[in-house]
Amino acid sequence: MSDQQTATTSASATGEPGREQWTSRFGFIMAAVGSAVGLGNMWRFAYIASEHGGAAAVLLYVVLTFAVGVPVLIAELVLGRASGRSPIGAMRKELGRGWAPFGFLFILAGALILSYYAVIAGWVLRYALVAITSPFPADAGTYFTDMAAGGPAILFQIVIMAVTVLVVARGVGSGIERLSSFMMPALFLILVGLAIWAATLPGGDEGYAYYLVPRFSELFSLETLAASTSQAFFSLSLGMGAMLTFASYLPRDANLPRDSATIAIADFGVAFVAGLVVFPVVYALGLQSAVSGSTVGALFISLPGAFAAMGGVGRVVGMFFFVALLFGAITSTVSLLEVVVSSMMDERKLRRPVAALIAGGFITLIGLWSALDTNALGFLDAIANSVMLPLGGLVIALGVAWKMPNAIAEAGTGASPRIVKLLTGWLWVLRIAVPPLLIVVLYETIPAAIEAGRVLFGGS
């Protein structure tokens, strides 16, 4: 492997002069998939599937990912590559000055999500270490309640943030790209291995049935639609400029529509395979009741409980599971911080390591709130994930589809003629299909977020 610093400041004729660049298409795809694949795939996907109709919810999710997620993803990549800038500059340059404030909204969303995401990633790190050093705790419920908030949670949150800052400080090619090019293939191999192992478990059938048999009656509610749409946005890292920022390091000849499809397929694939691990394991051990208790139930209580009940095998399998999850989480925290850091570099001309340190320190401080109080974590998640991401998606869809003069030409640059023919359809999806859907979603999620805030601050 070449240790050579190939990515920095190549004044390539293709990208923005002087801007960092990915070293290869593979590297960009791995970094983008790394951003997309994370806690959302394993933490929330299984939960949403189990709560909203099993395979019926999975189907709805696939439709939303490809009919809504991919068009918005292409739009983000277009904004990033066309401008060669992070969100604020991209909006200003491609859509006009009046749009620049939305860039701040993106940065705020990234900072808020990272603040609590790092806390959850800290729990994952803790479980991965537990598996290496000792058996899984038999009473996973109590164990989790004890570690989820307070001193230990803060310690692990800080470790996650420190690693994130280090990677981002190293830069696009030798930091983010290198990390993801190792961690994403490793994660995928581990998950496939675990899914094959899970298929051998006696008593897992019921779990597969719960996951893979559609229960359509649970599907038709506004709540399901809203939950699946915000999950699709969260999982694809859309609506807050992560993909936009990553695309600002792409050359002009990158094939944006094709890369978007690849990223979405990989992201859905990982979520689906993770379900093939989670459901049979939990059902084989009769621990399903904990799954529906809360979003964290499946991942941090039932699964460790199941691993504990399996003895030595459970320890090995559990370690692999949490290490894979950790890889997914770290490549996501890195992309969240990169949005903030890249913006500080573009807008304030700060040097990368300085920006990484300042932003990382500040976000760690905000994260203390979530590390001390899991209700705060839930509240921030309700605001950032369920409200800010759909809102950001709305801004991007409207901006690219109605305001950007050369959107189709930009999206088509680097794409094959077959794809270029489809781009008019893409623009119309962004124009007339995406905005109403997102408005309906916001109509559902804004009151929910207000309610979460009322519960938190009302002290009840």
Ligand code: PHE
């Ligand atoms: N997509 C990540 C996940 O599923 C979370 C994320 C959201 C990352 C937004 C970056 C931006 O875990």
